[in-house]
Amino acid sequence: MSKRSSFDIKKRILNLLNSSSLTFAQLERKTNTGYNTIKNNCDELALYGFIKIEKKEKHPKSGRPFYQVKITEKGREFLKK
Secondary structure, three states, X not given: OOOOOHHHHHHHHHHHHOOOOEEHHHHHHHHOOOHHHHHHHXXXXXXXXXXXXXXXXXXXXXXXXXXXXXXXXXXXXXXXX
C-alpha cells in the first residue's frame, strides 16, 4: 500500500467535516491515520482558515478534555473547487 500524501489527508479531513464536526479521535478512526498526523494536518488547515479547532473542557462520555474540529465557510468553498 502506498503512502498517502499530506494533501490527500487534508482533503479527506475537509470532506469528513463538511457533513459534521468531529473530534481528533473520530478523525483518526475515519481516516485510518494516527493522532499526530491528524493534529498536524488540522493545525495547518486551521492556520489557513479552512477549519476551526476548539478545545472543550469536558467530553460528555469520558469527562476528559477534547478538541472539536469544524469546517469554516472558506473550507467549504475550497471543496467546491
